[in-house]
Amino acid sequence: MSDYNFAYLDEQTKRMIRRAILKALAIPGYQVPFASREMPMPYGWGTGGVQLTAACLVPDDRLKVIDQGADDTTNAVSIRAFFQRTAGVAVTTATTQATVIQTRHRIPETPLTDGQILIYQVPIPEPLRFLEPRETETRRMHALEEYGLMHVKLYEDIARHGQIATSYAYPVKVEGRYVMDPSPIPKFDNPKLSDNPAIQLFGAGREQRIYALPPWTQVVSLDFDDHPFVASKADHACDLCGARDSYLDEVVTDDVGSRMFVCSDTDHCTTRRDAGHTGRLAEVAA
Amino acid sequence: MTALTGGFADPAIQSAQGFRVLMQAMARPGTIHDLALAVPPAPLGRAAGTVALLLADPTTPLHLAQGHDAIRDWLAFHAGCPLVGPDRAALALGRWDDLLPLDRFAIGLPDYPDRSATLIVALDRLEAQGARLTGPGIRDQVSLSLPDIAPFRANRALFPMGLDFILTCGDRIACLPRSTVVEDA
Ligand SMILES: [Zn+2]
Numbered sequence: 001m002s003d004y005n006f007a008y009l010d011e012q013t014k015r016m017i018r019r020a021i022l023k024a025l026a027i028p029g030y031q032v033p034f035a036s037r038e039m040p041m042p043y044g045w046g047t048g049g050v051q052l053t054a055a056c057l058v059p060d061d062r063l064k065v066i067d068q069g070a071d072d073t074t075n076a077v078s079i080r081a082f083f084q085r086t087a088g089v090a091v092t093t094a095t096t097q098a099t100v101i102q103t104r105h106r107i108p109e110t111p112l113t114d115g116q117i118l119i120y121q122v123p124i125p126e127p128l129r130f131l132e133p134r135e136t137e138t139r140r141m142h143a144l145e146e147y148g149l150m151h152v153k154l155y156e157d158i159a160r161h162g163q164i165a166t167s168y169a170y171p172v173k174v175e176g177r178y179v180m181d182p183s184p185i186p187k188f189d190n191p192k193l194s195d196n197p198a199i200q201l202f203g204a205g206r207e208q209r210i211y212a213l214p215p216w217t218q219v220v221s222l223d224f225d226d227h228p229f230v231a232s233k234a235d236h237a238c239d240l241c242g243a244r245d246s247y248l249d250e251v252v253t254d255d256v257g258s259r260m261f262v263c264s265d266t267d268h269c270t271t272r273r274d275a276g277h278t279g280r281l282a283e284v285a286a
Numbered sequence: 287m288t289a290l291t292g293g294f295a296d297p298a299i300q301s302a303q304g305f306r307v308l309m310q311a312m313a314r315p316g317t318i319h320d321l322a323l324a325v326p327p328a329p330l331g332r333a334a335g336t337v338a339l340l341l342a343d344p345t346t347p348l349h350l351a352q353g354h355d356a357i358r359d360w361l362a363f364h365a366g367c368p369l370v371g372p373d374r375a376a377l378a379l380g381r382w383d384d385l386l387p388l389d390r391f392a393i394g395l396p397d398y399p400d401r402s403a404t405l406i407v408a409l410d411r412l413e414a415q416g417a418r419l420t421g422p423g424i425r426d427q428v429s430l431s432l433p434d435i436a437p438f439r440a441n442r443a444l445f446p447m448g449l450d451f452i453l454t455c456g457d458r459i460a461c462l463p464r465s466t467v468v469e470d471a
Contacts, residue, residue, distance in 0.1 A: 006298035015343055018305045022341075023400040025312045026450045026463035028422045032400045056309070058302045115310075136397075143396035175422055175465070177446065197425075199313045214313040214423030214465075 007054040007087040013037055017055035017210070021201060024212035029174030030142070031125050031209040039205070041082070045075055046104055046121030048203030050082070052210065053102050053119050056201070057083060062090045064098035069106040069247070069264035076104075093267050105168075107189040109246045109268040112198035114215070120183045122204040125211065127171045127181040147179050150222065158227050167232075172219045179222070180211065187221065188233045188247045194219035236261040239281040241272035289359035292325035294339060304340045308452070312461040316419040316428035318412060322457035324364075330357045330408065333454040334379065337406050342367040342377055349391075349403075351380020372403075379406045382433040388441070391449055399446040402464075409433060412455035421466040429471065430460055438468040 005011070013035075020034040039047040057063070065080045067073040071093040079102060080091045092098050095110040104121045112118060128138040131149045141147070150171060157165045164170075170187035174180050182193055183202060193200065193213065200213040213219060223229035234248045239260040246268055248261040260281050263269035273282070294300040300323045307321045326335030335357075342348050342365035349372045350358060361367060361379075372378065372390035385405055394402035409431075416431040417438075432438060432453075441448045441464055448464030462468070 006302060011297060011301060012343055012345070014301070014305075015341065016345070018309070019341055019346070019404075020400070021309060022312050022404070022450070023402075025309070025423070026465060027399055027446050028465060030399060030446060033398075056302075056306065058306050059299060139397040199309070212313075214315075216425045217422040 005086075006059075007057050007083065008039070009037060009051065009054045014055045017051055020210045021052070021055065021212065024201070024210050025199075025214050027178075028213055028217050029178030029180040029211060031211045034208055034210050036205045036208040041078065043206045044123075046079070046102070046203075047205030048207075048210070049102050049104070049119050049121035049205075050079060050203075051205060052201050052203040053079075053083065053100060054087075056100060056117060056119070057087045057089055059088055060090075061087075061099045062092050062097055064092050064095065064101045064267075065103075066101065066106060066108070066265075066267075067104045069108075069249075069268075070266045072266065094271070095267050105184050105186075106247070106264060107185055107192045109243075109263070109265045110271075111192075112196055114197040116198040118196075118198050118200045120185075120200065120202045122181070122183045122202045122207075122209070124169075125181055125202065125204040125207050125209040127169075127179050142178060145177070147173075150179060151224075154222060155224065158224070164223070164227060164229075170229075171222050173222060174213065175218050176220075180219075182219075186233070186247055187229075188231045190219075190221045190229070191231050234261055237279060238263045238269060238272075239279040241269045241277045241282070242279040243269070243272055243277070289327075289363045292327065292335070292360065293364040294323060301340060304336055308337060308340055308459070308461075311452070311459050312423075312450075312463060314423045315421065315461055315463055315466040316414075316424060316430040318414055318430075318458050318460045320457055321459050327356050327360050330354060330360075330379075331454055331456050333457050333459045334406050334408050335360075337452050337454065337459065338377070338379055339364055341404065341406075344368070346376045347374050349375035349378040349380075351378065351384035353384050354380055375403050377404050377406065379408075381408045386437075388437055388449060393444055393447040393449060396447065399448070402447060402449060404450045404452065406452045407433075407454060409453055409455045412453055412458050412460055416471055418469045418471055419462070419466050420469075423463075424466070430462070432462075432468065435468055435470055438462060438466075442467055 221229040322332035347370040391403040
């Protein structure tokens with residue numbers, strides 16, 4: 001390992017990222033600019049999250065990496081191997097055993113605990129981007145708390161679809177101040193953002209932004225009195241473990257269109273099945 | 287003790303371990319943590335010296351309050367940060383009384399509130415009693431001995447602009463970011 005920088009990045013880069021993390025924690029929900037570095041992987045692989053993880057890891061960490069809830073995708077496996085090699089950390093798939101969790105598009109079903117760090121990969125950090133492409137303008141809107149357009153956009157959803165159609169990256173307000181993009185997690189996960197005992201860090205590599213939620217921060221999904229926010233999911237139980245309260249993926253199982261619903265969080269599903277819980281198709285799948 | 291000794295023996299690993307403590311402290315305002323990885327010359331305490339080495343480098347102008355001239359060379363050797371007046375400082379280091387008045391430091395801009403100074407404060411006392419702290423990172427409330435109340439309340443009133451404080455005493459630190467609401471006990 002002595003031939004490498006610890007966790008790949010050089011000391012001055014990690015120091016710069018660490019200073020940005022402290023500012024992000026001091027101003028919850030505000031996007032701190034940082035000088036993103038080239039990483040030995042494409043931007044779509046979550047280089048913002050990877051740089052945050054590199055700046056946070058210590059040698060005795062146990063790292064979990066999930067991609068849409070799964071530990072075994074190419075993306076998750078590669079990032080895990082990268083930090084095993086460059087930082088010498090232990091890895092795990094068990095949410096309860098992890099000290100640092102890097103995630104793309106999900107919050108684990110198992111409640112996080114005091115001392116854990118959840119690091120999100122973020123493609124587009126600016127929640128106002130699709131309303132106003134100019135960054136000078138979106139910064140001004142955040143400074144003046146001009147969030148009316150965001151409400152108008154959500155209300156147009158209601159007018160057009162009878163409900164708020166946004167189901168991923170559903171915007172939130174942090175401690176009554178900054179509107180924040182929670183990354184493309186399903187809105188089912190939004191309630192877990194709030195009052196969470198873990199530190200939550202968000203990194204956008206291409207867009208060069210870091211933002212954060214300290215533990216126990218109040219996070220509210222934007223909504224209306226007559227159309228309150230609902231953390232919806234598919235109205236099924238998991239076909240493998242029978243869970244009724246976890247976020248489900250719909251999977252086509254054969255070429256005649258048979259389908260099944262399974263937990264998107266593979267650790268959650270496996271843990272439940274190991275404990276003896278079964279779903280509708282548990283026998284078939286086994 | 288010379289300017290050349292007392293830095294991190296294993297910079298990459300100790301910086302990582304030290305930052306983790308500092309991050310937990312900033313994420314949980316008012317909680318007290320041990321952090322003593324560097325050994326700076328007197329009068330600077332080990333926690334304050336460690337924080338300085340974790341954050342300062344040639345890209346971060348630092349204001350060294352009076353009474354700390356003895357560590358000028360130590361900082362130059364181990365951090366390489368330019369020493370500047372309060373108005374240009376990204377970091378400031380010194381005893382509480384020597385850092386006053388606080389309105390000399392940058393509080394950031396409305397569009398860029400992160401462009402503000404972080405003050406590393408040396409205190410004679412740091413205990414979990416005294417002022418009542420609430421806000422992000424604090425589940426219910428915590429108590430922390432503070433050198434004063436009014437300056438921290440005035441700083442909170444500037445939110446989302448404002449200063450962030452890393453309070454140190456000997457080998458211990460506690461953080462007080464701008465988001466924390468401070469009240470008399
Ligand atoms: Zn399941």
